[in-house]
Amino acid sequence: MLRGRSLSVTSLSGLPRWEVEELPVEDLLLFEVAWEVTNKVGGIYTVIQTKAKTTADEWGDNYFLIGPYFEHNMKTQVEQCEPINDAVRKAVDTMNKHGCQVHFGRWLIEGSPYVVLFDIGYSAWNLDRWKGDLWEACSVGIPYHDREANDMLIFGSLTAWFLKEVTDHADGKHVIAQFHEWQAGTGLVLSRARKLPIATIFTTHATLLGRYLCAANIDFYNHLDKFNIDKEAGERQIYHRYCMERASVHCAHVFTTVSEITAIEAEHMLKRKPDVVTPNGLNVKKFSAVHEFQNLHAMYKARIQDFVRGHFYGHLDFDLEKTLFLFIAGRYEFSNKGADIFLEALSRLNFLLRMHKSDVTVVVFFIMPAKTNNFNVETLKGQAVRKQLWDIAHSVKENFGKKLYDALLRGEIPDMNNILDRDDVTIMKRAIFSTQRQSLPPVTTHNMIDDSTDPILSTIRRIGLFNSRTDRVKVILHPEFLSSTSPLLPMDYEEFVRGCHLGVFPSYYEPWGYTPAECTVMGIPSVTTNLSGFGCFMQEHVADPTAYGIYIVDRRFRSPDDSCNQLTQFLYGFCKQSRRQRIIQRNRTERLSDLLDWRYLGRYYQHARYLTLSRAFPDKFHMEPTSPPTTEGFKYPRPSSVPPSPSGSQVSSPQSSDVEDEAEDERYNEEEEAERDRLNIKSPFSLGRVPRGKKKLHGEYKN
Numbered sequence: 001m002l003r004g005r006s007l008s009v010t011s012l013s014g015l016p017r018w019e020v021e022e023l024p025v026e027d028l029l030l031f032e033v034a035w036e037v038t039n040k041v042g043g044i045y046t047v048i049q050t051k052a053k054t055t056a057d058e059w060g061d062n063y064f065l066i067g068p069y070f071e072h073n074m075k076t077q078v079e080q081c082e083p084i085n086d087a088v089r090k091a092v093d094t095m096n097k098h099g100c101q102v103h104f105g106r107w108l109i110e111g112s113p114y115v116v117l118f119d120i121g122y123s124a125w126n127l128d129r130w131k132g133d134l135w136e137a138c139s140v141g142i143p144y145h146d147r148e149a150n151d152m153l154i155f156g157s158l159t160a161w162f163l164k165e166v167t168d169h170a171d172g173k174h175v176i177a178q179f180h181e182w183q184a185g186t187g188l189v190l191s192r193a194r195k196l197p198i199a200t201i202f203t204t205h206a207t208l209l210g211r212y213l214c215a216a217n218i219d220f221y222n223h224l225d226k227f228n229i230d231k232e233a234g235e236r237q238i239y240h241r242y243c244m245e246r247a248s249v250h251c252a253h254v255f256t257t258v259s260e261i262t263a264i265e266a267e268h269m270l271k272r273k274p275d276v277v278t279p280n281g282l283n284v285k286k287f288s289a290v291h292e293f294q295n296l297h298a299m300y301k302a303r304i305q306d307f308v309r310g311h312f313y314g315h316l317d318f319d320l321e322k323t324l325f326l327f328i329a330g331r332y333e334f335s336n337k338g339a340d341i342f343l344e345a346l347s348r349l350n351f352l353l354r355m356h357k358s359d360v361t362v363v364v365f366f367i368m369p370a371k372t373n374n375f376n377v378e379t380l381k382g383q384a385v386r387k388q389l390w391d392i393a394h395s396v397k398e399n400f401g402k403k404l405y406d407a408l409l410r411g412e413i414p415d416m417n418n419i420l421d422r423d424d425v426t427i428m429k430r431a432i433f434s435t436q437r438q439s440l441p442p443v444t445t446h447n448m449i450d451d452s453t454d455p456i457l458s459t460i461r462r463i464g465l466f467n468s469r470t471d472r473v474k475v476i477l478h479p480e481f482l483s484s485t486s487p488l489l490p491m492d493y494e495e496f497v498r499g500c501h502l503g504v505f506p507s508y509y510e511p512w513g514y515t516p517a518e519c520t521v522m523g524i525p526s527v528t529t530n531l532s533g534f535g536c537f538m539q540e541h542v543a544d545p546t547a548y549g550i551y552i553v554d555r556r557f558r559s560p561d562d563s564c565n566q567l568t569q570f571l572y573g574f575c576k577q578s579r580r581q582r583i584i585q586r587n588r589t590e591r592l593s594d595l596l597d598w599r600y601l602g603r604y605y606q607h608a609r610y611l612t613l614s615r616a617f618p619d620k621f622h623m624e625p626t627s628p629p630t631t632e633g634f635k636y637p638r639p640s641s642v643p644p645s646p647s648g649s650q651v652s653s654p655q656s657s658d659v660e661d662e663a664e665d666e667r668y669n670e671e672e673e674a675e676r677d678r679l680n681i682k683s684p685f686s687l688g689r690v691p692r693g694k695k696k697l698h699g700e701y702k703n
Contacts, residue, residue, distance in 0.1 A: 023610055029087070029166065029173050030055070030063045030609070033159055033187055034180035035152070037067025037115060038077050038107055042331075043280075043514055044180055044205055047258075050283050053111030054598040055605075061085065061114070062173075066159055066184075068151075069103050069117035078115060080105040087173070091165030092116070099123070100158065110283060118158040120151050130157040134186065137193035138251075140243045149241055156186025160194065163187070167197050174199065174617060176609055182208055182241060185248025192251040199616035201608055202252035203278065206262065206511040207269040208245050212236050214336050214509035221531065221556055224268040246270050254612040259533025260540075262511040276608040279537055280512045281601035282521050284593045293498070293523040293590055294583065300491065300499030301325065307489050308363055310386030311379060311445075311476065314437035317469055318361040324575060325500040329367035329493070330515055332479075334455040338506030338529070339366065341560065343456070345506075345567040346473050347463035352572050353472035360575045363474045365500075366456060367493075370479035372446035375488060379445045383488060385434060392431045396424050441467040444477040445488055498522050501582065502574055506553050506567055507532050516550070523590030525549030527570060529563075530556050541595055546570075549589035588673075 032055075036045040048065065056063050061084055074080075083089035083104050092102045101119035106112045130153055134140055142149045167175055178201040179188045188200050209232060214220050233242040249255050249270045257263050257274045267273045305320050330337050346364060353360060400419060407414035443466065448454050456477055460466070467474045480486075482493045489496070497503065503519040503526040510532035517534050519526040528535040528550065535552045538545050545552055551570040555563045577585070594600065613621040 023606065023613075025059050025062055027173055028059075028062060028613075029085070029170065029175045030059050031066055031116075031163070031166075031175065031177045032064075032180070033066040033177060033184040035068060035155065035183035036180075037065045038073045038117065039068055039070060043512065046514055047205070047280050048180070049109050050281065051598050051602070051605075052107070052109055052113045053283060054602050056111035056113045058602070063113055064088065065107065065113050065115045066162070067115060067117055068155055069101065069119040074103060074105075074117065077108055078103070078105040078117070079108055083114070087166045087169040087171065088114075088116070090169045091162050094165050095158070095162060099125075100161075102158075102162070116162065118155060118162075120154050120158075123154055123158060126157065127154060130154065133157065133190060138189055138243070138247045140240060140247060142240050142244075146240070149244070152183045152244070153186050156184065156188075156190060159184070159187030160190035160196070163191055163198055164194065164196055174613065174620070176201070176612060178203060178609075179248065179252070181205055182245035182248060185244055189244070189247050189251050197616075199254075199609075199612040200252045201254045201256060201612050202248045203256045203258070204245070204249070204262070204266055204270070205258050206509075207265055208238060209233055209236075209242055209269050210265050210509065211336075212238065215333065217335055220509065221265075224265065227268070229269060229271075252612075253615040254608050256608050258512045260536045261531055261533055265511075275611060276604060278604040278608060279533065279601050280514065280517070281596050281598040282514075282517060282593075284521055284597040284599075286593075291587075294586065296498045297523070297586065300495045301501075302499075303491060304489075304496070304499045306386065307383070310383040312441045312467070312474070313382050313385045313389075314435045315441050315467070315469055319359065322359055323361040323363055324502065325363050325365070326502045326504055326571075327365040327367060327496070327500050328504050330505070332368040332370050333509075336507060336509040337368070338504075338508060338555075339368070339456060340459065341506050341508075341555075341564050341567060342504055343459045343463060343465075343475075344564050345571060346475065347465060348564070348568040349571045349575070350465065350471055350473040352568070353575065354470065358472060358575065361472055361474065362571075362575060363476065364504075365496075366475070366477045366479075367482060367496075368456070368477075368479060369481055370454065371449040372479050373449060374447055376442050376445055376447055378439065378442050379488060382441070388434065389431050392427055396420075396428065399424060441474070443467060443475050444479065446479050448479060494518075494522070497524055500524060502526065502571075504567075504571075505529075505532070506555065506563075508555060510534070517596050520550070520589055521593040521596055523586045523593075525551070525574070525585055525589050527551040527553060527567065529553045537595075538592075542592065547585075547588060548592055549585045550592070 032048065034044055034048055036042065037048055039045070052065070080103065083092060088104070092104050095102045101122040103117040103119070105115060105117075107115045127150060131142060134142070134153060134157075142153055144150070163175065163177060175198040177188070177191065177198050179185055180203050182204075185202060188202055191198060192200065209229065210220065213227070213232065229242075230239065233239040249266070249272050254275045255266075255272055256276045256278045257266050258278060258280050260277055263274045263277055304325055305323075308320065308323070309316060328337070328339060328342055334340055346362075349362065352358075353362070399421075403419050404414055407419075443460055444457065448457065451457060460475060460477075465471060465473060465475045478489065482489060482491055482496050484490050484492045484495075491499070497519060501524070503516060503524055505513060505516050505526060505528050507513065507529055508531055510529070513528055513532040513534035516526035516528045516532070526549065528538070530536060530539065530552055535550075538550045539552060542548055542550065551574075553563055553567050553570065558566065610621065
């Protein structure tokens with residue numbers, strides 16, 4: 001009989017919040033199933049990839065990821081090897097002997113977890129038979145024309161087959177299988193229908209129908225309890241997919257989701273309340289030098305400034321040292337990602353800055369991939385002009401330096417009127433003339449295929465943000481993911497984020513929100529909403545999120561216009577901060593990264609795993625009927641030093657003075673504040689293997 005050790009997990013306030021038994025991982029096998037294992041499609045890839053190291057450290061050779069086989073991904077990301085575990089090796093060999101292609105190896109990411117990859121196309125000849133199996137299991141039929149759903153059925157059928165072979169040779173080890181999203185859910189349904197001895201977890205990162213409804217600009221959250229779910233799914237021709245998702249949810253021993261807001265959505269859309277909320281984390285790497293992230297900000301900001309110099313050549317009448325760089329990034333979902341409300345807020349911010357005669361300029365980047373032909377000629381020309389001016393300046397500087405050097409060697413003070421000859425002056429005049437342009441700086445860096453109907457460009461035309469000289473807000477749409485090999489903006493995404501001042505993500509539908517989380521880990525303030533999982537998480541954990549650089553827009557209980565005004569005030573308040581205030585805020589933002597570390601958030605997954613074991617094998621595992629991990633009373637306090645929050649400590653105008661900065665220095669002690677924050681978040685418990693202790697009494701969960 002397997003036994004575990006009682007583990008009491010404490011909250012940040014030091015009070016015990018929940019209790020489970022620590023898992024005897026040496027007697028278990030853990031499989032995570034997802035379509036995005038080695039296959040980057042969206043956010044689930046980031047979840048799996050970043051969590052792999054923490055999970056592999058905890059589970060060792062008993063942890064496996066299951067995903068689809070794609071030749072390119074296999075060649076570039078996976079090192080093939082033979083399975084060490086006997087049960088897995090026998091399962092792979094058996095399936096390969098029966099007409100499948102199963103690949104095994106190590107995924108070349110941090111933690112190097114084992115991966116099992118199924119070739120979907122190689123097993124497609126079984127599709128009709130497996131459609132019949134699914135119909136017998138849950139009465140769900142899949143149309144022949146829905147290729148994606150058919151692929152998911154093949155993937156799920158291969159997964160269920162593999163898990164059966166593993167359990168047949170497990171030699172007493174218990175198996176936990178966690179399935180991510182509806183794409184992997186078919187494997188869960190078939191495994192349960194065949195009564196395989198496995199403990200199952202289903203995790204939804206966003207409900208299928210929720211995405212469709214929000215994309216249609218429906219007032220989603222105020223009508224959650226009013227939707228006719230079957231009718232809505234049928235009208236969108238996704239009823240069979242919805243049924244696959246819902247069947248997976250109700251078949252699982254434990255149902256989890258990634259945030260409280262998605263838990264509310266899932267309860268209405270999928271008709272089951274999640275058992276555990278498992279927030280998404282990141283691998284947080286701390287620099288040995290405390291302020292290294294500030295140095296990186298300055299370095300990458302300089303590279304963004306170089307791009308801006310070229311993009312706005314001929315109209316560079318603003319001070320780059322008083323220019324703030326804002327950005328929004330992600331999938332091109334105009335309403336879901338909040339690009340609509342962001343543009344409207346930028347229009348209002350432009351009015352406020354002009355009305356108050358501010359010398360602050362805001363340059364906003366939209367990093368959202370769309371269909372394009374190629375780079376905009378005018379944008380390429382701008383970077384060429386900038387480079388030409390740089391070369392000319394260096395050439396003149398060398399001539400000037402040589403003449404100055406020669407004069408000093410002769411013991412003379414050179415005549416500054418003669419040190420530049422006529423050729424130098426002519427070259428400089430020609431360089432100045434070359435910067436003249438008749439048109440305004442472009443609002444997009446690429447030639448858009450659907451220029452006339454593109455939502456972002458159409459809104460820019462409506463609000464009139466054309467990058468004119470009088471505009472204090474400048475807009476640049478970069479409809480392509482960033483790359484260090486780009487001829488325009490040669491920076492990776494991480495480098496670009498570190499160089500910006502503020503990330504703005506006012507999403508309407510965002511089950512978690514990795515973009516603001518990544519900003520936080522890099523010490524960059526961000527705007528999020530109370531309809532995103534990240535925003536809800538920060539509201540629970542931080543008493544004054546704004547003071548820590550997390551601006552949370554209320555899009556749930558306010559009208560769109562009120563939400564837009566709130567966002568405008570956040571942006572205007574940020575523009576009014578002094579440089580000193582922004583540095584203090586970045587320090588605080590970076591300290592929140594501990595909250596987003598998988599070493600801390602992994603406890604929620606541990607809770608879910610033990611809960612599923614106690615339900616699948618109640619005679620061997622027991623869990624007290626206590627509440628799941630909670631964050632009540634679990635907050636970073638409001639900083640006692642100034643500025644307590646950007647809005648509460650602003651000067652009356654965007655300009656600041658040295659006197660104000662000195663006053664802030666007197667009242668702000670970073671070391672004391674950082675130590676206070678460290679005391680408010682305890683070190684995450686050890687993820688190492690723990691000796692087994694006495695087994696508790698029989699539990700009440702059965703399934």
